[in-house]
Amino acid sequence: MSTAVSTASPRAGSVTSGPRRRRLGSTGIVYLALVGILAVSAGLVAAQGGSFFSQGNLFYLLSQTSLLGFVAIGQTFVILCKSLDLSVGYVVAWSSLVAATTMAGDPSRIWLGVVAALAVAAGVGLVNGLVISKLRVNSFIATLGVGLIIKGYLDTQYKGPSGEIPKAFQGFGYTRIGPVPVSVIVLAVVMVLGVVLLTRTRPGYHMFAVGGNIDVARLSGIRTDRSIILAHVLCSLCAGVAGLLIAARFGTGNALVYTYGYDLNSIAAVVLGGTLLMGGRGSILGTIAGVLILASLDTVFNVLDVSPFFKDVLRGAIIIAAVAMYARRQIDPASSRARFRALGRSVGPGSGPDGGGPGSASPTSTTGKEATR
Amino acid sequence: MTSPTAPGGASATVAPILRLRGIGKVFFGNSVLRGIDLDVRPGEVHALVGENGAGKSTLMKIIAGVHQPDAGSMELDGAPATFASPLAAQLAGVSTVFQEFNLLPERTVAENVYLGREPRRFGIVDVRRMARDTDALLADLGLHGLASWMRVGSLSVAEQQIVEIVKAVSYDARIISMDEPTAALADQEVELLYALVQQLRDRGVAILYVSHRLKEIFDLCDTITVLKDGDLVLTTATADITPDRLVRTMVGREFAGYYPDKDPGTVPGAVKLALSDAGNTQVDGIDLEVRAGEIVALAGLQGSGRTEIAHGVFGVAPFTRGTVLLDGEPVTVASAREAVRLGIALVTEDRKAEGLALEQSISANARLVLDAVTPRSSDRRARAIPGILSSLDLVSRSKDAEVQYLSGGNQQKVVLAKWLVTDPSVIVLDEPTRGIDVGAKRAVYDLMRTLTARGVAILLISSELPEVVAMADRILVMRDGRLAGELPAGSDEEAVMALATGAGDTSEHVEVDLSALDVPVGSTVRPPRPAHSDTLQEEK
Numbered sequence: 001m002s003t004a005v006s007t008a009s010p011r012a013g014s015v016t017s018g019p020r021r022r023r024l025g026s027t028g029i030v031y032l033a034l035v036g037i038l039a040v041s042a043g044l045v046a047a048q049g050g051s052f053f054s055q056g057n058l059f060y061l062l063s064q065t066s067l068l069g070f071v072a073i074g075q076t077f078v079i080l081c082k083s084l085d086l087s088v089g090y091v092v093a094w095s096s097l098v099a100a101t102t103m104a105g106d107p108s109r110i111w112l113g114v115v116a117a118l119a120v121a122a123g124v125g126l127v128n129g130l131v132i133s134k135l136r137v138n139s140f141i142a143t144l145g146v147g148l149i150i151k152g153y154l155d156t157q158y159k160g161p162s163g164e165i166p167k168a169f170q171g172f173g174y175t176r177i178g179p180v181p182v183s184v185i186v187l188a189v190v191m192v193l194g195v196v197l198l199t200r201t202r203p204g205y206h207m208f209a210v211g212g213n214i215d216v217a218r219l220s221g222i223r224t225d226r227s228i229i230l231a232h233v234l235c236s237l238c239a240g241v242a243g244l245l246i247a248a249r250f251g252t253g254n255a256l257v258y259t260y261g262y263d264l265n266s267i268a269a270v271v272l273g274g275t276l277l278m279g280g281r282g283s284i285l286g287t288i289a290g291v292l293i294l295a296s297l298d299t300v301f302n303v304l305d306v307s308p309f310f311k312d313v314l315r316g317a318i319i320i321a322a323v324a325m326y327a328r329r330q331i332d333p334a335s336s337r338a339r340f341r342a343l344g345r346s347v348g349p350g351s352g353p354d355g356g357g358p359g360s361a362s363p364t365s366t367t368g369k370e371a372t373r
Numbered sequence: 374m375t376s377p378t379a380p381g382g383a384s385a386t387v388a389p390i391l392r393l394r395g396i397g398k399v400f401f402g403n404s405v406l407r408g409i410d411l412d413v414r415p416g417e418v419h420a421l422v423g424e425n426g427a428g429k430s431t432l433m434k435i436i437a438g439v440h441q442p443d444a445g446s447m448e449l450d451g452a453p454a455t456f457a458s459p460l461a462a463q464l465a466g467v468s469t470v471f472q473e474f475n476l477l478p479e480r481t482v483a484e485n486v487y488l489g490r491e492p493r494r495f496g497i498v499d500v501r502r503m504a505r506d507t508d509a510l511l512a513d514l515g516l517h518g519l520a521s522w523m524r525v526g527s528l529s530v531a532e533q534q535i536v537e538i539v540k541a542v543s544y545d546a547r548i549i550s551m552d553e554p555t556a557a558l559a560d561q562e563v564e565l566l567y568a569l570v571q572q573l574r575d576r577g578v579a580i581l582y583v584s585h586r587l588k589e590i591f592d593l594c595d596t597i598t599v600l601k602d603g604d605l606v607l608t609t610a611t612a613d614i615t616p617d618r619l620v621r622t623m624v625g626r627e628f629a630g631y632y633p634d635k636d637p638g639t640v641p642g643a644v645k646l647a648l649s650d651a652g653n654t655q656v657d658g659i660d661l662e663v664r665a666g667e668i669v670a671l672a673g674l675q676g677s678g679r680t681e682i683a684h685g686v687f688g689v690a691p692f693t694r695g696t697v698l699l700d701g702e703p704v705t706v707a708s709a710r711e712a713v714r715l716g717i718a719l720v721t722e723d724r725k726a727e728g729l730a731l732e733q734s735i736s737a738n739a740r741l742v743l744d745a746v747t748p749r750s751s752d753r754r755a756r757a758i759p760g761i762l763s764s765l766d767l768v769s770r771s772k773d774a775e776v777q778y779l780s781g782g783n784q785q786k787v788v789l790a791k792w793l794v795t796d797p798s799v800i801v802l803d804e805p806t807r808g809i810d811v812g813a814k815r816a817v818y819d820l821m822r823t824l825t826a827r828g829v830a831i832l833l834i835s836s837e838l839p840e841v842v843a844m845a846d847r848i849l850v851m852r853d854g855r856l857a858g859e860l861p862a863g864s865d866e867e868a869v870m871a872l873a874t875g876a877g878d879t880s881e882h883v884e885v886d887l888s889a890l891d892v893p894v895g896s897t898v899r900p901p902r903p904a905h906s907d908t909l910q911e912e913k
Binding site: 196199200201202204205206208209212213215216217219220221222276280281 | 459460475476477478479480484488489490491493496497498500
């Protein structure tokens with residue numbers, strides 16, 4: 001009996017480091033979808049005699065990406081924690097107003113404006129996080145409520161555009177380095193920071209744990225409230241950066257920015273990017289792909305001059321189709337069947353602890369199963 | 374009653390790591406544990422047995438730091454110890470593997486093992502070290518089939534359990550308690566666990582082992598402690614007690630045969646349910662018949678397609694090929710709803726996830742199917758529920774109690790009541806006695822006999838071979854999504870196992886020979902692992 005562990009396993013050990021380790025993860029799928037959509041878009045535009053990849057179109061695509069990108073990166077943190085933030089649109093609007101009114105056209109007050117806008121945003125995130133983790137209010141309701149409060153404040157306080165962004169800071173909205181807008185470079189920096197946070201730091205690891213199973217996280221000694229609060233602060237900060245960017249583009253702050261739909265669009269981008277709405281799995285790279293997909297759709301609709309109403313119909317249909325596709329992949333019976341076969345065949349009455357593990361399963365089973373769920 | 378006697382074996386002379394004295398616990402005025410004295414010694418596998426409700430889980434949770442005792446004291450290495458939280462217990466070297474896994478399915482093995490204490494370098498998680506340490510730990514335990522990068526959700530239940538144990542070992546646990554670790558495992562997976570448990574014991578880890586399966590208690594454990602109604606009634610060396618006496622001590626009454634005999638008046642009647650060449654993506658070429666008054670068992674390894682047949686019959690994952698005959702009439706069962714209408718019932722494998730609305734009351738759960746499928750007559754038909762519940766000996770203070778607070782055995786009785794009230798003529802039982810105590814098991818067996826006497830056809834899916842052999846009129850054995858063969862009532866367990874694993878197949882032996890060749894890393898040739906029995910023989 002005591003020989004069981006040592007006898008049956010070494011064979012399987014030799015294949016675990018094999019080629020199946022390189023599998024197409026869900027992020028890979030999302031980028032495939034992006035490439036597909038870009039190809040189709042290019043084809044459609046070419047059929048009308050245009051070029052999808054013209055300088056103008058690319059610039060439009062990238063500037064669309066950067067605005068939603070900041071908000072969606074933030075949204076990724078909270079959704080990973082099995083939370084949600086519906087107040088981001090109001091945070092974007094509020095921080096644009098705070099920036100514009102604080103700077104008031106004075107170049108020397110740029111930094112003050114930036115700091116003030118981000119501080120307001122972080123404050124909102126802190127409130128969201130505290131209400132959700134300490135008062136145990138469902139995130140949907142909590143952020144909806146906080147969003148409404150901000151909306152009421154903005155509607156009474158700011159009638160029409162307010163404040164003025166100095167020329168120097170408007171560069172954040174318009175300047176390019178080569179073909180690349182500065183805002184996209186800032187987005188890339190934020191993205192890298194986010195990726196490092198999630199994949200290389202304890203707070204990031206703990207966000208996955210909190211979203212995956214909060215009881216498991218708590219039993220492992222993770223201070224789950226902190227993870228949730230941190231995610232919400234980061235989310236609002238990202239929305240604050242988006243607010244700065246929009247203020248720079250408009251040259252002023254505007255409350256009506258909250259009607260642009262950043263809340264639901266950012267959630268759509270995150271989900272399109274393969275992050276589970278139920279938390280615990282996802283990535284920022286996936287979210288960026290989701291944003292690029294939405295931005296490509298916008299661009300191609302613009303170029304093809306699709307009516308704005310039909311645009312929304314198409315966008316909604318594509319989002320549903322994509323998420324339905326992910327869901328199908330999760331319950332694909334063929335992949336689990338392959339695994340069963342491998343298990344049933346390879347395990348004797350008490351083989352080694354490797355019984356049916358991915359290391360010993362047939363190649364199809366691992367790729368199929370691991371990419372799902 | 375009996376004072377804890379010195380456990381047998383070499384461990385008797387060793388000082389205990391954990392010493393409990395007079396532990397008591399009161400819940401809402403109910404005393405659930407009284408005066409428990411327990412010594413756990415290094416290198417000992419200590420079984421904790423008793424019927425559900427005897428207090429085993431509470432005692433485990435006290436040791437794990439989930440509950441704090443209301444009376445008595447705990448000593449760890451001779452020093453008084455209190456565990457304020459599971460984490461505190463774990464850091465002190467006392468780890469617990471609960472039935473509900475504390476794992477994150479979306480994360481890798483390494484991320485799970487080091488959850489909450491990821492190694493860092495300059496504030497950045499040292500992913501490489503985490504992987505290296507996990508792989509070293511796995512290798513050290515001889516678990517070559519698992520690797521640090523594998524996603525836990527892609528592992529089998531047995532492997533996930535092993536990851537839990539590895540996590541415990543990574544905390545340098547000196548006591549690992551396991552709450553029914555084999556409850557969700559098929560027989561061949563149990564062996565994996567045995568091997569690991571024995572290896573840990575040989576390293577001087579103390580194992581506290583809660584189980585309902587007598588066989589594994591006698592195979593694995595050095596010492597047995599019996600709890601009954603919150604009292605410790607016996608601590609003995611395994612060698613000093615027989616299974617019969619242990620069962621008597623646990624239930625406190627004579628057990629006239631563990632399995633009820635078939636009433637000689639029950640003879641199989643007309644064919645109730647027949648599958649002919651049925652198949653879908655999961656199973657293929659299934660031919661089977663179940664007659665009225667007959668119990669047909671579906672045996673086989675986990676994942677061999679037994680549950681998939683149940684799902685096919687019940688319309689959850691319908692068959693796409695072949696024919697299904699009910700009372701000789703061809704039927705298409707495309708949904709569970711149709712199955713219920715046709716008089717088919719399915720008692721699912723996972724009663725918590727698929728059988729019960731845990732936050733609802735006993736009566737609400739018992740009415741679930743009636744309300745959903747026959748809403749107009751459900752009030753009238755639901756009047757039968759109290760009678761059914763009492764015939765099942767459901768022990769509960771109130772019919773309004775939420776089922777999540779019932780013991781496993783009582784939960785299963787609620788599931789059975791839910792189906793019995795629909796008056797089915799075909800019942801598929803998927804692992805009906807998993808994780809329930811002996812008393813409730815007996816009730817399930819009695820019920821099966823009663824139902825067949827009334828002419829109900831029963832398809833029994835079970836991983837417990839003694840149950841299969843004792844209860845079934847015929848045994849069908851599955852392998853790889855197909856029927857591997859049929860055995861008559863009373864066949865021995867080895868014959869079932871041989872069919873289930875294909876141990877008798879010559880082709881399998883060829884594969885075993887192949888696997889003896891060394892295959893270099895990254896090679897495209899992936900030989901199947903040898904069947905365990907063969908390997909052992911080679912070793913001998």
